[in-house]
Amino acid sequence: MSLAYPLDDPRTVRAPSALVEVMDRQGARVAFAANEEIYAQGEDVEYLYRVVRGVVRTTRLNAEGRRQIGDFYYPGDLFGLEPGPDHQFGAEALSGCEVQRVRHAAVRAFAGDAELDRAIFEATRRELQRLQEHVLLLGRKTAREKVASFLMGAALRQTEARVELPMGRQDMADYLGLTIETVSRMLTQLQGESVVEFPSHRCFRVKDWGTLEQLAD
Amino acid sequence: MSLAYPLDDPRTVRAPSALVEVMDRQGARVAFAANEEIYAQGEDVEYLYRVVRGVVRTTRLNAEGRRQIGDFYYPGDLFGLEPGPDHQFGAEALSGCEVQRVRHAAVRAFAGDAELDRAIFEATRRELQRLQEHVLLLGRKTAREKVASFLMGAALRQTEARVELPMGRQDMADYLGLTIETVSRMLTQLQGESVVEFPSHRCFRVKDWGTLEQLAD
């Protein structure tokens, strides 16, 4: 077997077929209502998940109740891959959603299949890249830049001009390390400068790609 | 035994044996002076590295010159494993240091060895864990908590009561997403409260583990 050498750009790699096959054969589909918990922070890692429909968020709460969102997972994305034996972050259905899940034990039974190992490794590497960007965003960006980066990411995720935001302001804030008020102010500001336009709370359109790109770095 | 392993630290992540073997056989040792660049941000990923002596930092600069430190790597740690084909972060010798490096191509020649693949995968997962903690630190901790977390991490890295800090204040600040002044103030504050004690700038001792632990979460 061979892992992901040479290194390719994870952004170009989509759903790894070998893994999808195993998940299709061995995995069960489970539906979750909005805000329902898929697994809890601190729970043992048991399953490997894949989003079929809807969006999933991973969250972590500290002792004082401050919440940090790890990431948002869209249809096709793998999640639940964690470095340790227990979940550092919990997972919740953002909207009503459907996920496919398979026990790690079942995946392990297929170990030896090179393509499968590669698929899991790829997913882990993609996770690494997301986290690197997240660190950069949280560490050295202003509120304005954080929000711009977020909108940029959402816009790049879809091809249409009209971008749908599946999450509310609180989720955005907890991802960006800000408060809802600051997020709201920055959105108003960016809209006032005609960088973006919000026909409704959960939907926007980019009007000035240059400025947005520059702000997002 | 061909490899110097100057590690007495239980928390430091050691390179898995299969990988160490390959690096010993195929890898070259290279020495770097303090602040010398090991590889640049944006450069192609060519080698896999392992710290032999000294400490390495990974850094990323944005357009405005703001710097974010990804992590610090100690003897025994693997670094240079990145998710994409090019380095998102550059690597520099913090102090004078010695690293062992092996081309990914050489590692690839040994692919097929299950233990080796597993070793690289393990290293990637450890990287993931470090990043998860970093995200949490940057997103939802106060300056006081950030500095406390940093000291906690440094203290847990070694068994002795006297903890050596290999990096300066600027490096600490750029890791924590703060300024040197704020870092300095928090250190003075924690010392004033007898949580820690600094006999010199680069060396400290924990006096109140309970408080430090609580601050670090």
Add this chain to the structure above:
DNA sequence: CGGTTAATTGAACGCATTCAACACGAGTGG
């Protein structure tokens, strides 16, 4: 329509930054 939650806006506050001055230590040469 109300009833409820989510989002925006305003005003005051506070934490971290900024800018500036000062202290300290290490290395160098008189």
Add this chain to the structure above:
DNA sequence: CCACTCGTGTTGAATGCGTTCAATTAACCG
């Protein structure tokens, strides 16, 4: 040994960005 310098770290005062608290508005759903 002291004076000098340079780099690094600390401290002070003022500013400002983002938060906090509070009130208002908008959206959603019966």
